[in-house]
Amino acid sequence: MRPIRISATAHSKADAATVFAVLKDAPDWPRWSMFDAFELNRPGRDEPHGVGSIRTFITRVSRAREEVVELVPNRRLAYVLLAGFPFRDYGAVVEIEPAAHGSIVTWSCSFYPKYAGTGWFWSLVMRRTLRTLAAQLAAAASAAEAAPGRAA
Numbered sequence: 001m002r003p004i005r006i007s008a009t010a011h012s013k014a015d016a017a018t019v020f021a022v023l024k025d026a027p028d029w030p031r032w033s034m035f036d037a038f039e040l041n042r043p044g045r046d047e048p049h050g051v052g053s054i055r056t057f058i059t060r061v062s063r064a065r066e067e068v069v070e071l072v073p074n075r076r077l078a079y080v081l082l083a084g085f086p087f088r089d090y091g092a093v094v095e096i097e098p099a100a101h102g103s104i105v106t107w108s109c110s111f112y113p114k115y116a117g118t119g120w121f122w123s124l125v126m127r128r129t130l131r132t133l134a135a136q137l138a139a140a141a142s143a144a145e146a147a148p149g150r151a152a
Contacts, residue, residue, distance in 0.1 A: 003089065004123050007108040008130035012138035014145035016074045016096045016103045022141045023077055023094055026055050032140035034132055035059055044068060054082065086114035087122070094137070102142070107134040 012019050022028070026049050029035050037058040044050030049068070056065045063084050070078035074096065081090035090111035097104045107130045113119045 001112060003110045003112050004119055004126070005108070005110045006123065006126050006130055007106060008127070008134040009104060009106045010131075010134040010138035011099065011102060011104055012141045013102040014138075014141035016098050018145045019096045019103045019105060019137065019141040020074045020077075022144055023096070023137055024049055024071070026053075026057075029057065032143075033057075033136045034129075041065065056084075081111070085122075086118065087111040088114055094134075103138075105134050105138050105141075107137070 014022075022032070027038050027040070029038055035057040039056040039058070040048065040053065041056055042052070042054040044053035049055070051068055051071055053068045054065065055068070056063055058064075064081060065083040066079045066081055068077065068079050069091075070076060070093075076093060076095050078091065078093045081087060081092075088111065090109065092107065092109040095106045095108070097106070109126060109130060111122075111126075113122050
């Protein structure tokens with residue numbers, strides 16, 4: 001069985017540094033994203049929200065526990081799912097590329113469904129989820145960059 005691979009792209013009016021700052025600030029995600037709450041389960045090795053940090057994002061129907069496995073300033077954040085969904089070997093990457101008039105955000109994931117026959121369902125759910133998150137991140141970064149007195 002091949003892994004399911006999904007990717008979604010959005011354009012932000014913000015520069016890559018601003019997009020990355022918004023993405024890395026996990027405690028602020030409930031303000032701009034589909035998530036209702038955030039918990040930091042373990043700080044990262046070099047910084048609270050850096051590599052090695054374990055965080056949980058909560059909605060009314062789910063609790064996704066993840067570990068940050070890679071950070072490339074202003075370019076990339078990668079994480080793996082530790083618990084919360086019926087997936088095996090789930091990994092995701094958010095990449096930020098400078099573009100004319102802002103940045104391009106690409107949110108991608110790869111996983112195997114834990115239960116046979118559910119791949120079609122989880123493909124639909126994750127396609128919608130990544131599309132929503134990429135758009136929300138792009139919009140939040142655009143708003144942050146446009147805010148007076150921003151500190152990016």
